[in-house]
Amino acid sequence: MNLTTILGNPRLRFCLRVTTSAIVAFTLAQVLSIPLHGLWAVLTAVVVTQMSVGGSLKATTDYIIGTLGGAVYGSAIAVLVPHPDPLAVAGTLALAIVPLAYAAALNPSFRVAPFTAVIVLLISSQLGEAPIESALYRLLEVVIGGAVAVVVSLLVFPARAHALGLDAAGRVLELMANALPRLLAAFTASTDPLENNRIQDEIGQAVSTFQATADEAMRERMVNLIAEPDPGPLARTLLRLRHDLVIIGRAGVAPLPERISGRLPTPLNKLGAAGRDYFLACAAALTSRKSAPPLEPIDAAIAAYASEIAAIRAAGLTQGLPVGDLEHIFGLGFALQQLQHNFADMQRVVQDWARGSTLSGKSVAP
Known part of the structure; x- marks a missing residue:
C-alpha cells in the first residue's frame, strides 16, 4: 500500500490520525508521569479524533466541558459526603450521578460528566489519591488528549x-x-x-x-x-x-x-x-x-x-x-x-x- 492509496482513502487517513493521537498522548503521559500510563489521556485522544477537523473540535470541546463538570461536582460530593462502606458509596454514587445525568439529558456536552464523577469517586481511593487530586488528574488528561487530537487532526492528513x-x-x-x-x-x-x-x-x-x-x-x-x-x-x-x-x-x-x-x-x-x-x-x-x-x-x-x-x-x-x-x-x-x-x-x-x-x-x- 503506497502513500497515494492512503491519501485517496479517507478511512485509512482517519485510522492513521487516531493511531497517531493515541501514541502522542501516551508519550506525553509518560513524560509527565501521569498515573495508569495516561489511560484517560490516550482514551480521550482516541475518542475525540473525528473524521474532520471540525468534528474533532466539537468532540474535544464537549468532552472537556463534560469532564470539567463531572470532575468538579464529583470531587465536591466525594469530599463533602462520607462514604466509609459499600452502602454509603452506593448512595454517594446516586447523589453524584442523578444531577449530572439530568444535565446530560438537557445538554449533550455533559454526556461524559456522570462517567467522570464515577471515576473520581471510585478510582481515586484505589490509587491512593484524594478526590480533588483525582479530579485534577482526569481534567489534565482530558485536556492533553483533546489538544493532541486537535493538533493531529490539523497536521496529519487533515480532512476539512x-x-x-x-x-x-x-x-x-x-x-x-x-x-x-x-x-x-x-x-x-x-x-x-x-x-x-x-x-x-x-x-x-x-x-x-x-x-x-x-x-x-x-x-x-x-x-x-x-x-x-x-x-x-x-x-x-x-x-x-x-x-x-x-x-x-x-x-x-x-x-x-x-x-x-x-x-x-x-x-x-x-x-x-x-x-x-x-x-x-x-x-x-x-x-x-x-x-x-x-x-x-x-x-x-x-x-x-x-x-x-x-x-x-x-x-x-x-x-x-x-x-x-x-x-x-x-x-x-x-x-x-x-x-x-x-x-x-x-x-x-x-x-x-x-x-x-x-x-x-x-x-x-x-
Missing part, C-alpha cells in the same frame, strides 16, 4: 469538513436525481410504495448526514482555519428540496384516473429527466467547484407540465373527479412550484461555492 460536506451534498443530490423520475411516474402508473418509502428514508438520512458535516464545517469557519463559503444556505436548500420530494411522494400515492393520467406521461417524463439531469449537474458542479448548470431546461419542463394541466382543465376532464384526486393534482402543482423556486436557490448556492473556490485560489484538499 467543507470538503467532506461537498461529497455528502453530492450524495444527497444523486439520491434526489434517482428519486424524482420515480416519484413523478407514480402519478401515471402503479409503483411499489415500500420502495418509495425506502427511497425517501435514504434521502432523509443523507440530508441528516450532510447537516452534521455542515455543523462541523461551521466550527472550522469560526476558528478561521479555512476561508470557505457558509455551508448553511446549502444545508437549508437541500432540506427544502427534500421536503419537495416528500410532498410529491405523498401526492402520488396512487395513479390518477385514466382520463388524466393518459395525458401526463410525456410532460412528467420530460420533467423527471430534466430534474434528474439538473440534480446530477449540481452534484458535479459542487464537488468540482464549477459554475451551476442553467435553469432553462427545468423551467421549460415545468411550463410544459403546467400547460398540459391547463389544457386538461379547459377540456373539462377534471370535472367530477373525486376530491382526493383533485388534491393530488393541486399538491403536485404546489410541489413543482416550490421545486422550481428551490432549484433556483440551488443554482445560487452552487455559484457561491464556485466563487468561493476562485477567491481562495483553489479548493481545499480533502
Whole structure:
C-alpha cells in the first residue's frame, strides 16, 4: 500500500490520525508521569479524533466541558459526603450521578460528566489519591488528549469538513436525481410504495448526514482555519428540496384516473429527466467547484407540465373527479412550484461555492 492509496482513502487517513493521537498522548503521559500510563489521556485522544477537523473540535470541546463538570461536582460530593462502606458509596454514587445525568439529558456536552464523577469517586481511593487530586488528574488528561487530537487532526492528513460536506451534498443530490423520475411516474402508473418509502428514508438520512458535516464545517469557519463559503444556505436548500420530494411522494400515492393520467406521461417524463439531469449537474458542479448548470431546461419542463394541466382543465376532464384526486393534482402543482423556486436557490448556492473556490485560489484538499 503506497502513500497515494492512503491519501485517496479517507478511512485509512482517519485510522492513521487516531493511531497517531493515541501514541502522542501516551508519550506525553509518560513524560509527565501521569498515573495508569495516561489511560484517560490516550482514551480521550482516541475518542475525540473525528473524521474532520471540525468534528474533532466539537468532540474535544464537549468532552472537556463534560469532564470539567463531572470532575468538579464529583470531587465536591466525594469530599463533602462520607462514604466509609459499600452502602454509603452506593448512595454517594446516586447523589453524584442523578444531577449530572439530568444535565446530560438537557445538554449533550455533559454526556461524559456522570462517567467522570464515577471515576473520581471510585478510582481515586484505589490509587491512593484524594478526590480533588483525582479530579485534577482526569481534567489534565482530558485536556492533553483533546489538544493532541486537535493538533493531529490539523497536521496529519487533515480532512476539512467543507470538503467532506461537498461529497455528502453530492450524495444527497444523486439520491434526489434517482428519486424524482420515480416519484413523478407514480402519478401515471402503479409503483411499489415500500420502495418509495425506502427511497425517501435514504434521502432523509443523507440530508441528516450532510447537516452534521455542515455543523462541523461551521466550527472550522469560526476558528478561521479555512476561508470557505457558509455551508448553511446549502444545508437549508437541500432540506427544502427534500421536503419537495416528500410532498410529491405523498401526492402520488396512487395513479390518477385514466382520463388524466393518459395525458401526463410525456410532460412528467420530460420533467423527471430534466430534474434528474439538473440534480446530477449540481452534484458535479459542487464537488468540482464549477459554475451551476442553467435553469432553462427545468423551467421549460415545468411550463410544459403546467400547460398540459391547463389544457386538461379547459377540456373539462377534471370535472367530477373525486376530491382526493383533485388534491393530488393541486399538491403536485404546489410541489413543482416550490421545486422550481428551490432549484433556483440551488443554482445560487452552487455559484457561491464556485466563487468561493476562485477567491481562495483553489479548493481545499480533502
